[in-house]
Amino acid sequence: MEKKSVGFALLAVNLAIACSGSDISHSGSSVGQSGGTKSSTGGRANQGGASLASGGAFSGGTTARGGSSTAGGTPATGGRSTTGGVSSTSVSQNTGGSVTAGGTLANGGAFATGGTRLTGGATSSTGGSRPIASASAVGGASAAAGSRATGGTGVGGLSSTGGSLPTGGASSTGGSRPTGGASSTGGAPPTGGTSSSGGASGTCPAMNPKLFAMGADLSQIPEDENGGQTRYIDTDGSQKDIVAIMKNHGFNYVRLRTFVDPTASDGYSPEGYCDLTHTIAMGQRIKQACMGYLLDFHYSDNWADPSKQCIPVAWQGMTLAQMTQQVHDYTYNSIVALVNAGARPDIVQVGNEITPGMLIHICDSTGKPTSTNSVNGSASDWANLAAFLNAGIKGVHDADPKIKIMLHIDRGGDGSASSTWINNALSHNVTFDIFGESTYVAYQGQPSVWQSTFDTLVGTSAFSALKFASAEYNNETVTSPVGTTSMRAINDTLFNIANDRGFGTFFWEPTRSGDWGNGLFTWNGTSCTAISSAFAVYDAMRTTYASRL
Numbered sequence: 001m002e003k004k005s006v007g008f009a010l011l012a013v014n015l016a017i018a019c020s021g022s023d024i025s026h027s028g029s030s031v032g033q034s035g036g037t038k039s040s041t042g043g044r045a046n047q048g049g050a051s052l053a054s055g056g057a058f059s060g061g062t063t064a065r066g067g068s069s070t071a072g073g074t075p076a077t078g079g080r081s082t083t084g085g086v087s088s089t090s091v092s093q094n095t096g097g098s099v100t101a102g103g104t105l106a107n108g109g110a111f112a113t114g115g116t117r118l119t120g121g122a123t124s125s126t127g128g129s130r131p132i133a134s135a136s137a138v139g140g141a142s143a144a145a146g147s148r149a150t151g152g153t154g155v156g157g158l159s160s161t162g163g164s165l166p167t168g169g170a171s172s173t174g175g176s177r178p179t180g181g182a183s184s185t186g187g188a189p190p191t192g193g194t195s196s197s198g199g200a201s202g203t204c205p206a207m208n209p210k211l212f213a214m215g216a217d218l219s220q221i222p223e224d225e226n227g228g229q230t231r232y233i234d235t236d237g238s239q240k241d242i243v244a245i246m247k248n249h250g251f252n253y254v255r256l257r258t259f260v261d262p263t264a265s266d267g268y269s270p271e272g273y274c275d276l277t278h279t280i281a282m283g284q285r286i287k288q289a290c291m292g293y294l295l296d297f298h299y300s301d302n303w304a305d306p307s308k309q310c311i312p313v314a315w316q317g318m319t320l321a322q323m324t325q326q327v328h329d330y331t332y333n334s335i336v337a338l339v340n341a342g343a344r345p346d347i348v349q350v351g352n353e354i355t356p357g358m359l360i361h362i363c364d365s366t367g368k369p370t371s372t373n374s375v376n377g378s379a380s381d382w383a384n385l386a387a388f389l390n391a392g393i394k395g396v397h398d399a400d401p402k403i404k405i406m407l408h409i410d411r412g413g414d415g416s417a418s419s420t421w422i423n424n425a426l427s428h429n430v431t432f433d434i435f436g437e438s439t440y441v442a443y444q445g446q447p448s449v450w451q452s453t454f455d456t457l458v459g460t461s462a463f464s465a466l467k468f469a470s471a472e473y474n475n476e477t478v479t480s481p482v483g484t485t486s487m488r489a490i491n492d493t494l495f496n497i498a499n500d501r502g503f504g505t506f507f508w509e510p511t512r513s514g515d516w517g518n519g520l521f522t523w524n525g526t527s528c529t530a531i532s533s534a535f536a537v538y539d540a541m542r543t544t545y546a547s548r549l
Contacts, residue, residue, distance in 0.1 A: 213504025250542030283343025331395025474517025
């Protein structure tokens with residue numbers, strides 16, 4: 001999912017950001033997608049328009065144009081416009097190299113550790129970008145231009161095909177951490193030891209083996225917090241850390257996304273938000289709160305979603321073998337750095353909304369695809385896609401074999417397409433534990449359709465070893481079935497799957513609203529306040545699901 005950050009200022013402004021999206025249809029599984037990409041400033045670009053065959057030219061698509069966000073209301077999520085596509089040839093850029101701790105990247109750029117980021121004014125891009133900036137303002141200011149300085153430079157996570165890894169220390173959370181050693185194309189990296197899912201202090205209780213995840217994606221929070229200026233207010237009026245607020249209402253899992261190099265020329269954030277450094281810091285907060293932790297690798301410098309899977313700048317120009325090894329090493333090094341820092345993920349998502357595949361496109365400075373790379377992991381060539389997926393999975397398990405693996409697509413409204421995708425993965429010996437769907441009313445249909453999809457998947461004997469999850473959903477209006485909310489409907493759907501095979505759900509970005517749904521908080525200046533009526537739904541589920549939380 002794609003989003004751009006905004007700074008907070010004590011000034012009411014109207015934001016109007018237009019993003020035009022291009023949909024991708026892949027020939028490998030005859031899947032037609034009506035899902036969408038999130039457009040963070042008030043709209044999520046729909047992908048229901050014209051399609052892009054893998055390796056071909058971009059054609060027009062539909063775009064959700066975001067309306068202005070006014071003080072005292074929610075952002076408008078306006079209509080659609082059709083934009084022309086782009087066709088260009090593949091461009092090779094500089095290849096890999098190592099990302100040193102806090103140092104320069106192989107693509108020639110240094111980690112940006114501060115500076116000013118202007119988010120006011122009009123922004124446009126194509127390719128289904130989903131900036132989620134536009135906070136719903138209640139009597140206060142919408143996000144305006146402002147400066148942000150991030151603390152410190154990047155740490156750990158060497159990205160290379162043969163560099164040495166940081167050595168692991170002792171784990172205080174239940175076991176020994178993996179020690180370093182060389183990770184190279186000619187030898188297997190050392191396998192890690194075990195560590196519990198508890199927090200850094202080692203005082204967390206053992207996780208329920210039948211746990212049902214009531215989760216939320218909090219990747220935006222470090223950016224929201226803006227150097228400590230933001231105040232999060234619980235439903236009782238008290239100020240708390242947002243992680244504590246979520247836990248107070250029954251949430252027991254947090255999802256975080258991470259980009260390869262968000263400061264790259266096609267990157268997500270000049271300040272480096274959602275890089276490994278920020279991910280480690282936020283992961284530590286999750287573990288210290290004794291909550292479960294799902295890490296979402298985008299394998300891109302910017303948003304990866306059904307409309308685009310941009311190859312990191314530092315990986316462009318690689319051969320298939322080189323890129324496959326890079327996927328492994330980047331994944332392995334990242335997990336080692338997280339484990340050693342006390343931010344061990346319990347589950348790793350290998351790729352984000354990878355319906356069309358992964359590592360496919362060359363993208364411009366706005367994160368918009370300009371061409372399809374000659375070496376790619378399109379789902380039209382499952383041999384390549386499986387090679388990348390298996391490299392990522394091996395990277396995780398070489399670092400810690402006990403971490404579970406999730407794969408995630410956006411076909412929550414299409415049981416047949418989902419089955420085809422899973423069958424392709426399994427037939428190419430891709431082994432994973434959890435299959436995640438995106439389930440938005442706006443893009444995948446009403447909850448009754450999601451129910452049908454999960455019924456199809458659960459009833460398929462070939463998938464009997466899998467658990468299922470909603471990797472993304474939101475707070476939306478529901479008409480089928482009547483008398484419920486989208487939050488309750490998707491959680492009930494997963495919770496009620498027999499034999500505890502419904503793993504759980506993850507609310508996408510509760511501090512943000514857009515055409516993908518309404519958040520769980522409202523903004524008034526720099527105060528972010530929990531919505532009592534929305535959290536009451538989770539308070540009720542916390543009671544109903546108590547045996548598995």
